[in-house]
Amino acid sequence: MAGLSMQHPWAFAFGLLGNVISFATFLAPIPTFYRIYKSKSTEGFQSVPYVVALFSCMLWIFYALVKSNETFLITINAAGLVIESVYIIMYFVYAPKKGKLFTAKIMLLLNVLGFGLILLVTLLAFKGDKRVVMLGWICVGFSVSVFVAPLSIIKRVIQTKSVEYMPFSLSLSLTLSAVVWFLYGLLIKDKYVALPNILGFTFGVVQMALYMFYMNKTPVVTGGKDSGKLPSADQEHVLVNIAKLSPALPEKSSEVHPVTDRAVPRSCAAEAAAVAAMGPTNRDVVDVFVSRHSPAVHVV
The missing domain is CATH 3.30.1550 (Ribosomal protein L11, N-terminal domain)
Incomplete structure (x- = not known):
């Protein structure tokens, strides 16, 4: 309970600030899903970042419950679990059949089978501090995946010279969130919270740099393999x-x-x-x- 203890005022402050910023980060894709709702189409948006984020929230809640009720981690990841679930439901409603099948497959593999396997192995094969260590490293791995997942769109940004599918607000909030949670992890001496946010900060800066570079570029149409080519x-x-x-x-x-x-x-x-x-x-x-x-x- 170090995060909530007033004996650690800085940890409390950064934990509270981390909740606020992370909540704003979870809400950042709202314009994207409003656009999906208005157009009744998922267009070029992908479901992978939201599925991975949902899985990460599930893992961090499990880790926080095993490690003496880390309240700040529970509150923000519970909120994230609800918000990401809403996004995924909306994606299922408006995605084409191929997108729905792909999303269903990765959710079955990751959120059902993957999380179920982790739950069984950590509860049955590990006890006490070893269970916390095992869960901590698993959380680090998938927290990195959350930061990496939005980078799947970077290839599209470079190819099309358009930042349409990479909102600056999301990249900025991810970067700020990474900084705050890194400091929180240092203050409560939890390396599993601090470590992935170093990479999160790096990826956030890369995304913002790409946005600034391509924001005024003329988009390139990539409708087919011959698009953008000069005639022979x-x-x-x-x-x-x-x-x-x-x-x-x-x-x-x-x-x-x-x-x-x-x-x-x-x-x-x-x-x-x-x-x-x-x-x-x-x-x-x-x-x-x-x-x-x-x-x-x-x-x-």
């Missing part, structure tokens, strides 16, 4: 301006000047001129796309 030589299109024949204009305006930059096959040029002559009478110039690898002519 055999797929190039030539824009040809063909003067339209019109009786309302002087005779010299109907002259067609040959294109010398990129030669167009005679048949294509003749077809383009014919299409231009048949076009509407209120345009003086007809823009024609001529495909190099096809005789088709597209009037725009």
Whole structure:
């Protein structure tokens, strides 16, 4: 109960502050899920960070109960358990079938089978301080996973040059939370609380740096394997301006000047001129796309 004891005022202060900041961190994805609710689609968002966060909350509650009722750890992780459960339920409601199946599989493996196995092994195979040590290192491992999980979106940020799916508020709150919980862990002399938050602080800074770097970049469309590529030589299109024949204009305006930059096959040029002559009478110039690898002519 060192965290709540007024004999350790700084530990109490950082524990309370850690609860406040971590609660705000849990609430940071609310705009994301409001967007999902409004669009009725999960779009490019992933469920993995929320499933991993839920599992971490379950583990820390178990650890806090085994280690003499660490109240600050119980309160914040109980709140996190409820909030993450709501997020996951919303994801199930609006995710496509493939996303639902994937989320159900990882929850079955991690939150049901994984947590059940940890529960059985620690309760049956370990006693006293050894049980606390074993649970402590398991919590460290999965706390690191919580900090790493949002980094799965970093590849997407780099590829698309867009920070749309990496909110700055979440990265900032994760960083502040890591700093406060690291200090709390030091003050109560609990290395299992302090250690993972060193990595949490590092990852948070990396995410904020990426956000600052890409926030003003022009997004790149990545709809397919050929998106964003320039056309190859055999797929190039030539824009040809063909003067339209019109009786309302002087005779010299109907002259067609040959294109010398990129030669167009005679048949294509003749077809383009014919299409231009048949076009509407209120345009003086007809823009024609001529495909190099096809005789088709597209009037725009």
